[in-house]
Amino acid sequence: MSTATKNIRRSPYQAFSAIFIVSLTMFIIGIFGLVTYASQVILNNFETKPQIIAYLKDGHTTEQVGGLLGSLNNTEGVKEAVYISKQDALELYKKSVGNDPVLLGTVTDWGIVTADILPASIEITAEKPESFKNIATTLEKSDIISVTPAGKKEIDYPQDVISELTKWTNAIRIGGLVLVVALTLVAILTIMTIISMKISSRRFEISTFKLLGAKNIYIIKPYLQESVIYGLIGAFVGWLGCFVILLYSTPFLAPRIGSIITFPIPFLTYAILFGALMIFGFIISFASSLFAATRFVNRSK
Amino acid sequence: MIDYIHVSKSYPNGNVVLDDVDFSVSPGEFVIITGISGAGKTTIGRLLIRDLIPDKGKIIVEGTDLSKIKPQNAPILRRKIGFAFQDFRLLPDKTVGENVVIALEIAGYDPKKIEEKVKHTLSLVGLSGKENLFPGQLSGGEVQRASIARAIAANPPILFADEPTGNLDKETSLEIFKLLQKINSDGTTVILATHDVTLINLNVGTHIHLEKGKIVKQEKHSSSKKEEKD
Numbered sequence: 288m289s290t291a292t293k294n295i296r297r298s299p300y301q302a303f304s305a306i307f308i309v310s311l312t313m314f315i316i317g318i319f320g321l322v323t324y325a326s327q328v329i330l331n332n333f334e335t336k337p338q339i340i341a342y343l344k345d346g347h348t349t350e351q352v353g354g355l356l357g358s359l360n361n362t363e364g365v366k367e368a369v370y371i372s373k374q375d376a377l378e379l380y381k382k383s384v385g386n387d388p389v390l391l392g393t394v395t396d397w398g399i400v401t402a403d404i405l406p407a408s409i410e411i412t413a414e415k416p417e418s419f420k421n422i423a424t425t426l427e428k429s430d431i432i433s434v435t436p437a438g439k440k441e442i443d444y445p446q447d448v449i450s451e452l453t454k455w456t457n458a459i460r461i462g463g464l465v466l467v468v469a470l471t472l473v474a475i476l477t478i479m480t481i482i483s484m485k486i487s488s489r490r491f492e493i494s495t496f497k498l499l500g501a502k503n504i505y506i507i508k509p510y511l512q513e514s515v516i517y518g519l520i521g522a523f524v525g526w527l528g529c530f531v532i533l534l535y536s537t538p539f540l541a542p543r544i545g546s547i548i549t550f551p552i553p554f555l556t557y558a559i560l561f562g563a564l565m566i567f568g569f570i571i572s573f574a575s576s577l578f579a580a581t582r583f584v585n586r587s588k
Numbered sequence: 589m590i591d592y593i594h595v596s597k598s599y600p601n602g603n604v605v606l607d608d609v610d611f612s613v614s615p616g617e618f619v620i621i622t623g624i625s626g627a628g629k630t631t632i633g634r635l636l637i638r639d640l641i642p643d644k645g646k647i648i649v650e651g652t653d654l655s656k657i658k659p660q661n662a663p664i665l666r667r668k669i670g671f672a673f674q675d676f677r678l679l680p681d682k683t684v685g686e687n688v689v690i691a692l693e694i695a696g697y698d699p700k701k702i703e704e705k706v707k708h709t710l711s712l713v714g715l716s717g718k719e720n721l722f723p724g725q726l727s728g729g730e731v732q733r734a735s736i737a738r739a740i741a742a743n744p745p746i747l748f749a750d751e752p753t754g755n756l757d758k759e760t761s762l763e764i765f766k767l768l769q770k771i772n773s774d775g776t777t778v779i780l781a782t783h784d785v786t787l788i789n790l791n792v793g794t795h796i797h798l799e800k801g802k803i804v805k806q807e808k809h810s811s812s813k814k815e816e817k818d
Contacts, residue, residue: 500666
């Protein structure tokens, strides 16, 4: 290890550039990982919520509801269809406002919030967003679905939101992946170049080691250690960057996506990110230096 | 212990450096190989550590035919042979002690015993107290001693010293020669390649003389047997 640290001290600018590139790569990977995770959580949140809500006319019968549920269950793409009565709707409302007496006593356009003013509904979870239209068609045919003054059936489904979100999530994944692959390659090539330069400048030392009977692993060990130091420091700095960015963006993010993602970010998330970046930093630095050093040592006499 | 059996070696430029060289070295023997520059002395050493491969013939070390050793196993062979190089090959940015440590690390010495072993080896070659000096801070004789110290540190059964008295004065050359004799008396087989006439005239051990890659004289002084080749 002392040889590795000595090598780093001998050429601080090379060490700095290697650490800088690895840090940048790890930072981007960390941010990309977090954004991918967050977008997946947001998407899951949308997907796991009842995706289609059809409001029912007052005065519907249990048989009519049973009939509609039956035809929905026979519709392709329906994962679950649940009847929400007026009383259930009030309970859900109370839950969402946290039994706040002020909110519960709010006078709305329809008067004080009671079970009577809330419509009964059927909440449907689809297997995939592509099934929304098919499900909506089944609902359109039902007579117990309430109608807006404009003569349109009251069926809500966030088709556009989910398809937009899916599109963005996929774009983030693909774009991020391309960026990560490109940066990882740059980091690998930078480490390989630096290690190759260092090892080739010590040609005499290496040939002496070989003549004294050193195995390749003895010769390349300090270079592997040096490279792993770059990788681990780079991963730590990259993680630190992610940590600081997240910390400072929490006041901005919390009001916007706080209901979906817990803020402040739990310690475990930071710990997992730290572990993942350290492992990745170790792997790329070790692999690139192993390749560069072995190639040189095998070629030297 | 070491057998060179009809060994020939040429370099890519066509220069024949060894031509049908045939000799044996017994365990514990002291062999002096002489000849002018280019006679093939260094090539004999390089063949011994498998730094070169003979074109013809074979070399057997402790029963192993070197031509049958795979390149990746060459380090195992090299650890059995201490090599004091003509150009010393001491690492200039490492101290004398660190240079010796390298040989011990390569040989797989117990790290706890290395420090003690370095001190012992340096005292053996007369370099006690100089372990923290760099090669550039040593005299010619001291550099040579440091090179020998590194070669013998891991107690190899064979020591090949290539021109160890090359640029040294007569007195220092004799000191180095005595050191090699001392190492030999401890049981190490010593092969000394030299063009130094004063050492040849000491009539010690087995003397092999090379001319243009051929052995032209081979005589054993220690056993009083004389064997000459023309």
